[in-house]
Amino acid sequence: MPELPEVETTLRGLKPHIIGQKIDEVIVRHPKLRWPIPDLKRLEGKKVKDLKRRGKYLLVEFDNGTLILHLGMSGRICVLSEKLPPKKHDHVDIHFANKKYLRFTDPRRFGAVLWADNADKHPLIKEIGPEPLLPSFNGKYLLEKAKGRKVPIKSFVMNSKIVAGVGNIYAVEALFDAGIYPLKPAGKITLPQFNRLVKAIKSVLTKAIKKGGTTLKDFTKSDGEPGYFSFELKAYGREGEKCKRCKSVLKSLRLGNRATVYCGKCQR
DNA sequence: CTTACCGCCTGTCGGC
DNA sequence: TGCCGACAGGCGGTAA
Numbered sequence: 001m002p003e004l005p006e007v008e009t010t011l012r013g014l015k016p017h018i019i020g021q022k023i024d025e026v027i028v029r030h031p032k033l034r035w036p037i038p039d040l041k042r043l044e045g046k047k048v049k050d051l052k053r054r055g056k057y058l059l060v061e062f063d064n065g066t067l068i069l070h071l072g073m074s075g076r077i078c079v080l081s082e083k084l085p086p087k088k089h090d091h092v093d094i095h096f097a098n099k100k101y102l103r104f105t106d107p108r109r110f111g112a113v114l115w116a117d118n119a120d121k122h123p124l125i126k127e128i129g130p131e132p133l134l135p136s137f138n139g140k141y142l143l144e145k146a147k148g149r150k151v152p153i154k155s156f157v158m159n160s161k162i163v164a165g166v167g168n169i170y171a172v173e174a175l176f177d178a179g180i181y182p183l184k185p186a187g188k189i190t191l192p193q194f195n196r197l198v199k200a201i202k203s204v205l206t207k208a209i210k211k212g213g214t215t216l217k218d219f220t221k222s223d224g225e226p227g228y229f230s231f232e233l234k235a236y237g238r239e240g241e242k243c244k245r246c247k248s249v250l251k252s253l254r255l256g257n258r259a260t261v262y263c264g265k266c267q268r
Numbered sequence: 269c270t271t272a273c274c275g276c277c278t279g280t281c282g283g284c
Numbered sequence: 285t286g287c288c289g290a291c292a293g294g295c296g297g298t299a300a
Contacts, residue, residue, distance in 0.1 A: 001293065034276070034296085056294080073293050074278080089278090108277045110294060124296080151271065160295075167294070256273075258293070 002071040004132070004165035005205055007056045009212030010077055014102070017079040018048045018060070021096040028113075030091040033106065034072060037092065037113045043067065055128050055164030059119050066119035072110030078103050129163045132201050137163055139195035146186040146194075154255055156186035157201070166201060168258050169236045170208075174200040176235035181267045182260050183253070235261045 002010070026040040043062065050061040058077075060067040069077070081100045086093070092104040092113055104113060116122040130137040145162055156162055158171050166174070175182050177200035180193055189197075234244050236259075239252040243263040252261045 003294095034294090070294085072277090072295090106277095107279070108293085110277065149270075155271085158294090 001073055001167075001169070002056065002075060003167045003169055003208070004056055005208035005212050007053055007058060007071060007165070008209050010071070011051060011053045011058060014058075014077065014079065015051050017100060018096065018102060019051060020047060021098055021100075022047050023094060024097050025095040027093040027095070028091065029086060029093075030089075030109070033091065033109045034070075034112045035114065038115045040067075040092075040094075040113075040115070042115070043094070054119075054125055055131070055160055056167075057125060057128075059125075061119075065115060065117045066122075068112065068114040068116055068119065068122065068124065069104070070112040072106060072108065072112065074108040075104065075106035075111035077105070127161050129159075129161050132163050132166055132205055137198060137202075139191055139198050142194040142198065143189075143191050146189060149186040151186050152183045152255060153180055153186050153189055153197075154182035154260060157197070163201075166205075168260075169233070170201065170204055172236040172259075172261055173204045173233060175267060176262060177204065179266050179268065182255065182262050184268075235263070237261070 023043045023046055026043050028037050028040060031037045042064070046062045046064065048060060049063060052059040052061065056070060058069040058071075060069065071077070079100055079102055086103075087105075089107040089109075090103055090105050091109075093101050094104075095101040104111075112124075114122075114124070116125070119125050130141065142162070146156060149156065151159075154171050154175060157166050157174070158168065172182070174197060178193065178196040180189065180197060235250060238250050239259075239261045241250055242248070243250055243266060246263065246265050248263060248265045250261050251264050252259060254260065
């Protein structure tokens, strides 16, 4: 389940291997991910100009457009230098002139590999809200956006139009840290609460990215998995266990079919 | 415009 | 041991 920190870790691991590299050949074995993979012949002979992240999307930039990658739930990308026979879920290989190649793996195929002539205008990218780690994402911004909205705050922060790339795990953790009840209507949250929430989101994402950084040296191993499972979660997955703050038992509810753990005492 | 809900996939896990 | 159904989950799409 790659969340933003894992995508960021993937980006950092990938960058030194692929920037400036010329593509020799692209092999697509299973063209049906979340959307059909377009014809990637257009990449052959092109050089990777830059690699960026927008929310959980990875953007591989070329002089004629951008390859958009999304890892969905189960996607992984690695760079290999020795020829390994493709396994069942290795859907795309991108071979570079330096004999290394990028391999896109995704068992559940919720991920995406797409092309955009202009990524900024692509429908999946253009509506994405501010990056959570930039200063433009702050309490005042959220307060303004939340005016009159009745959606539960958890759904609100998981809405990519409001803020980019905050998934279930980090929404649960940040709301716990900020002491906000997940079902509280977004429009009823005060500026001090939003300030705390923003601080919590930034801090939890930053911590996870730091953790991910320790896995970078193994990036080219085919089994090198960005490690956020080792990241210490205070609420997510701890239903029925004791709150680390007040010792009462953590409760859970389902919101839009998503596991939502919270402390009934600390979160109001 | 806002909100609620569907469904794409497959590995894993609990129950029998 | 093996079969089977339930479940997880990002997130765009669509219905209300």
